[in-house]
Amino acid sequence: MLTTCVFSNNRSFIKRLGVVVFWAIIAACGVSKNHQSSELTGLTLEEKVGQTCQITLDVVAQTDAQGRTLVPLKLDTNKLTEALVKYKVGSILNVSWHTLSREQWREITETIHAYYASGRIKIPVIYGIDAIHGVNYTRGATLFPQEIGLAATWNPSIAEEFARITAYETRASGIPWNFSPVLDLGRNPLWSRNFETLGEDPYLASVMGAAIVKGYQGNNSNSIDSLHVLACMKHFVGYSAALSGRDRTPAWIPDKYMKELYLPSFNAAVKAGAQTVMINSGSVNGIPGHVNTSLIQHTLKDEWKFPGFAVSDWEDFNMLHTVHRVAPDLKTAYEGAFNAGVDMSMVPLSPDYKIYCESMIQSVQEGRISLDRLNDAVNRINITKQAVGLMNKIQPSLDTYSAFGSPQHKRASKQAALESITLLKNNGALPINTTTKFLVAGPCADNLNAINGAWTHTWQGMDTSFNTKGCKTIVQAMLGKYGGQCLISKGVELFKEKEVEQSRFVDLNDYIQKLEEVETVILCLGELPGTEKPGDIRSLNLDSKQLELAKLAYAKKKNVIVVLVEGRPRIIRDIVDSAAAIVQCYLPGDYGAEALVELISGESNFSGKLPYTYPKYDGVMEFYDRPRSVDRSNVGDFNAFDPQWPFGFGLHYGEVSYEHLKCKEELSENAPWEISVDVINKGNRQIEEVVQFYVGDESASMVPAGEQLKRFEKVKISAGQSVNVRFVLNKTDLMLVNQEGEWVFEPGTFTYTLGSLKGKMVIK
Numbered sequence: 001m002l003t004t005c006v007f008s009n010n011r012s013f014i015k016r017l018g019v020v021v022f023w024a025i026i027a028a029c030g031v032s033k034n035h036q037s038s039e040l041t042g043l044t045l046e047e048k049v050g051q052t053c054q055i056t057l058d059v060v061a062q063t064d065a066q067g068r069t070l071v072p073l074k075l076d077t078n079k080l081t082e083a084l085v086k087y088k089v090g091s092i093l094n095v096s097w098h099t100l101s102r103e104q105w106r107e108i109t110e111t112i113h114a115y116y117a118s119g120r121i122k123i124p125v126i127y128g129i130d131a132i133h134g135v136n137y138t139r140g141a142t143l144f145p146q147e148i149g150l151a152a153t154w155n156p157s158i159a160e161e162f163a164r165i166t167a168y169e170t171r172a173s174g175i176p177w178n179f180s181p182v183l184d185l186g187r188n189p190l191w192s193r194n195f196e197t198l199g200e201d202p203y204l205a206s207v208m209g210a211a212i213v214k215g216y217q218g219n220n221s222n223s224i225d226s227l228h229v230l231a232c233m234k235h236f237v238g239y240s241a242a243l244s245g246r247d248r249t250p251a252w253i254p255d256k257y258m259k260e261l262y263l264p265s266f267n268a269a270v271k272a273g274a275q276t277v278m279i280n281s282g283s284v285n286g287i288p289g290h291v292n293t294s295l296i297q298h299t300l301k302d303e304w305k306f307p308g309f310a311v312s313d314w315e316d317f318n319m320l321h322t323v324h325r326v327a328p329d330l331k332t333a334y335e336g337a338f339n340a341g342v343d344m345s346m347v348p349l350s351p352d353y354k355i356y357c358e359s360m361i362q363s364v365q366e367g368r369i370s371l372d373r374l375n376d377a378v379n380r381i382n383i384t385k386q387a388v389g390l391m392n393k394i395q396p397s398l399d400t401y402s403a404f405g406s407p408q409h410k411r412a413s414k415q416a417a418l419e420s421i422t423l424l425k426n427n428g429a430l431p432i433n434t435t436t437k438f439l440v441a442g443p444c445a446d447n448l449n450a451i452n453g454a455w456t457h458t459w460q461g462m463d464t465s466f467n468t469k470g471c472k473t474i475v476q477a478m479l480g481k482y483g484g485q486c487l488i489s490k491g492v493e494l495f496k497e498k499e500v501e502q503s504r505f506v507d508l509n510d511y512i513q514k515l516e517e518v519e520t521v522i523l524c525l526g527e528l529p530g531t532e533k534p535g536d537i538r539s540l541n542l543d544s545k546q547l548e549l550a551k552l553a554y555a556k557k558k559n560v561i562v563v564l565v566e567g568r569p570r571i572i573r574d575i576v577d578s579a580a581a582i583v584q585c586y587l588p589g590d591y592g593a594e595a596l597v598e599l600i601s602g603e604s605n606f607s608g609k610l611p612y613t614y615p616k617y618d619g620v621m622e623f624y625d626r627p628r629s630v631d632r633s634n635v636g637d638f639n640a641f642d643p644q645w646p647f648g649f650g651l652h653y654g655e656v657s658y659e660h661l662k663c664k665e666e667l668s669e670n671a672p673w674e675i676s677v678d679v680i681n682k683g684n685r686q687i688e689e690v691v692q693f694y695v696g697d698e699s700a701s702m703v704p705a706g707e708q709l710k711r712f713e714k715v716k717i718s719a720g721q722s723v724n725v726r727f728v729l730n731k732t733d734l735m736l737v738n739q740e741g742e743w744v745f746e747p748g749t750f751t752y753t754l755g756s757l758k759g760k761m762v763i764k
């Protein structure tokens with residue numbers, strides 16, 4: 001078959017070159033020319049509908065007698081031909097339940113593309129994957145901290161570099177489309193996908209999200225080269241705001257807060273050139289994401305002029321009928337979603353995809369879906385396929401990606417972890433300065449999967465069999481640094497039973513005995529990997545057995561350094577006061593343990609800052625930008641806002657001071673406003689300081705937020721040196737959504753906080 005003949009691994013370099021030249025000439029002779037209109041006019045109705053259909057890899061894989069996908073995965077050519085040639089399916093996604101080698105990916109993606117290269121299908125298939133924190137379904141890939149950790153770096157260049165490397169390694173696996181970044185706002189810490197977000201603040205998420213889009217797609221989103229991939233903003237929009245905190249449950253979001261909080265990160269990503277979007281699987285205000293015409297068609301496509309295409313989330317066309325019950329049957333469900341502006345359906349199973357294709361053809365023939373709407377969707381999909389180079393019959397050779405999993409990629413991942421891990425408390429216990437023995441304990445101490453989280457080699461990230469060799473757990477990294485000084489004990493084990501998280505004591509006597517031998521305990525607490533429905537939890541409290549490990553150590557007057565390994569902030573109030581130090585790791589990835597050891601040993605300095613408000617009580621969920629009315633400070637000492645740690649908080653070794661603030665007190669509405677400050681490193685080692693600038697409206701036509709993040713910059717300052725930081729804003733930065741639902745600027749008095757300094761400005 002041409003497939004294997006064109007792309008065979010075994011071909012000599014000369015033969016390969018000959019083939020490349022041949023196809024390059026064909027491509028140059030017109031394939032890439034005017035393809036948009038000519039490809040579309042030449043397509044039959046069946047071909048157009050097929051373009052809107054996405055199936056999962058299992059559908060075209062060989063299976064055993066029980067219908068289970070074979071391991072290692074092998075394509076079933078009959079099934080593939082049926083899907084691509086008979087049903088004209090335009091997209092394939094995902095992976096089966098195991099991680100594949102690059103060679104397997106090569107075989108899969110080259111076989112699929114050969115259907116187009118050989119002319120068996122008119123439009124190439126686009127392959128998409130969840131490369132959430134690195135190309136996590138390719139063996140040996142570089143895994144980074146999860147998005148919540150990237151947000152905690154407050155460093156857009158780290159986010160961009162993460163995305164650039166992930167794009168490279170995804171492309172090195174033959175895949176041009178990444179279902180990332182998650183741009184949902186992390187406003188409900190219970191939500192199992194909190195770790196996939198960029199935190200609670202729309203401005204931070206916008207800046208970091210746009211940087212990720214740029215890193216994925218490169219500088220020209222209309223022509224994405226072979227080192228980059230298509231980004232997919234998800235999940236448009238409001239998915240994260242589930243009232244119950246459980247995955248895929250209803251959200252209520254008033255228009256004002258939809259505009260002010262949940263939409264900005266998507267808007268910023270569209271401006272950064274994001275070419276695809278995935279739709280929210282849940283419902284907002286009673287409207288399932290997939291039939292929300294107002295958001296998808298009006299806001300995203302008409303108002304923002306989003307040029308790319310919208311793909312549904314998993315089975316979500318069907319779920320309009322089967323789960324949300326806003327359609328009496330599947331056919332009506334498909335029509336509803338498609339007419340609302342969703343261009344591609346992640347159907348993705350069989351025989352569902354056949355039913356989808358047949359039903360959609362019928363809907364167009366009956367006029368229930370207009371040809372214009374179908375053409376619009378197919379056009380968007382085709383433009384995107386062209387933008388990422390898929391219309392070229394010859395795809396880049398996977399042999400050229402020699403930096404896949406390279407030491408420099410690993411260093412970048414470790415750097416991201418170094419800049420994200422956040423020091424929340426330190427009474428002097430850190431850096432560790434001991435020549436005596438200490439104990440490393442807790443359920444997350446010796447668990448590589450725990451520090452990676454879900455979307456690590458498998459969907460839920462629990463399977464250890466695909467872990468990258470040489471990547472260290474916290475225990476292994478500590479042993480590497482401190483050798484025999486380090487005693488190990490687990491104390492508590494985490495497990496899941498019927499998808500509910502559980503814990504039990506293990507070798508508790510061993511833990512207690514080893515406590516006697518040491519002065520210091522590094523206690524690694526947290527949670528197991530999990531995402532989506534399987535990641536649902538019932539309480540934000542960290543389980544009592546883990547807390548007990550700390551309490552046992554306190555009772556023996558030990559210095560306890562609490563290391564948190566968690567995708568969402570779990571309540572730890574009872575163990576905070578007696579802790580000697582507390583470090584938040586988030587889910588720092590394959591090199592996170594080494595980074596942690598470098599930080600707590602003092603070899604590197606901390607610079608991460610919380611991208612969310614760390615709650616103290618599980619009954620009180622609040623965010624930093626709460627209206628001042630929450631505090632009720634004029635009605636007595638309510639202290640209503642009382643988080644464990646505030647948004648933007650994080651310590652480092654050393655001392656910083658903010659001086660020489662410059663900002664005019666009276667400003668005019670139309671001129672840009674400038675503010676500057678000197679940030680001085682008063683300590684004796686280099687620091688990286690995140691300079692944060694917050695502004696709050698003293699009074700407005702609707703209850704104003706207290707203070708909101710408007711600018712930030714991470715600056716490196718040598719010992720004893722100072723850096724001048726300057727921000728320029730204008731009135732678009734201080735707009736709010738008024739009672740009519742419009743963005744307006746209301747002049748008046750504003751307060752601000754810049755680092756440790758506060759001030760007031762009157763804008764007329």
Ligand code: BGC
Nearest residue numbers: 094130179234281313314532
């Ligand atoms: C998730 C998406 C993901 C998709 C494909 C869905 O269940 O919500 O985030 O991209 O599956 O794996």
